[in-house]
Amino acid sequence: MSALFAFGDSTIDPGNNNGLHTLFRGDHLPYGCDFPNHTPTGRFSNGKISTDYIVDMLGIKSLLPAYLDHGINDEDLLTGVSFGAGGSGLDSNTAAFAQVMNMDTQLEKFEQRLERIRGGVGDAKANNIVKNALFVISSGTNDMLYNAYLFPARMMQFGSVSSYHDFLLQNLDAFIQKLYEVGARMIVVVGLPPIGCLPIEVTINSVMPNPDWLHRFEQTLKGCCRTGMLEMGPVCNMHDPTCADLSKYLFWDAVHLTEAGYKFLAESGIRNLLAYFTGSN
Structure with missing residues (x-):
């Protein structure tokens, strides 16, 4: 695999919300307390998140940077970045509430960067990078958490949870189709967690x-x-205060996983999905 491009919410956001006027930010301690140099990068965890582990396990690079990170260069674009934004969702109203990039904006940013890649390495190499890149979509949890459970006024506009599900799935389908049209072929959609088991819901x-x-x-x-x-x-x-032994905890805060939790997800994903993309299943 040549690169990894990620889209979605805080589960794959390495710091795109830093500097925005939004409450959905993880650029302060104790977030990042176990990251190299104990730096709060904007990742919603005590350390690395799953996309960091995935690119490392695939031998692409050690970390997947944020698209809006001012430190990224053309080489980073060739091997992938994350466009994910904490607080975003498949429903554009969810991102508007959080004042962060919605999914359409994330895709627009990717297409803009793809043009930059084409200008740098040519159409043939750019097309090959996209064809052999892994695309990860992790979105929908905020939509359901806020609009169906905590503040159901938005969901009630659709008449039922089932109808709202259909609306979200239609948006997801349209997003995948757009990725396919620009050449993406290896696309992973991360399923929603058991929302009722999130500490905040408990x-x-x-x-x-x-x-x-x-x-x-x-x-x-x-x-x-x-x-x-x-x-x-x-x-x-x-x-x-934070707990003494993070390795024993699945959750870092009331919604997001610890570094250990994200590593477990990454290992599971690599173990169960990689064979389907490599043809070795």
Whole structure:
């Protein structure tokens, strides 16, 4: 695989929201406390996220940078970047609420960068990069969390959860079609997590999920930051205590995974999906 391009929400955002006037930012401690040099990069975790592990496991590069990172160069564009934005979703209203890049804008930015790649290496090489690149779409959780569970007014415009599901899937289908039209052939869509098992949902609804739903972690019902029950973004900050042993926690804050959790997802994805793209299944 030549490159990885990621689109979606905070699960694959390495810092695109940094500097924006939005609450959906992870560019402050304790976020990034286990990242090299203990730097809060904007990743919504204590360290690396799954796309960082994937590009490293595939031998592409060590980290997948943010598209809006001022430090990226043409070489970074050739091997991939993430356009993901924390707070975004398949419903453009979700991104508008968060004041971040929606999915259409993310795709527009990719197409603009693709033209830059074409100008640098020529059409033939650019087409080959896209054809052999892995495209990851991780989106939809915010749509359901906010619009169907926490603040259902938007979902009620559609009459039912099922109708809202259909709307989101139609938007996802249109997004995949546009990627296909520009030459993408290896596309992975990350499924939604069990939203009712997110610590914030467990806290709000007092619903106790099955404690055995993820494998190697001792604590799966709350996050590591402060109480682990509601904190995320600006209310998980350097003044809040964090747990002593992060390796035992699935969640970093009340929504996002720890570095260990993201590594587990990346390893699972590589193990279960890579064969389908390489033809060795």
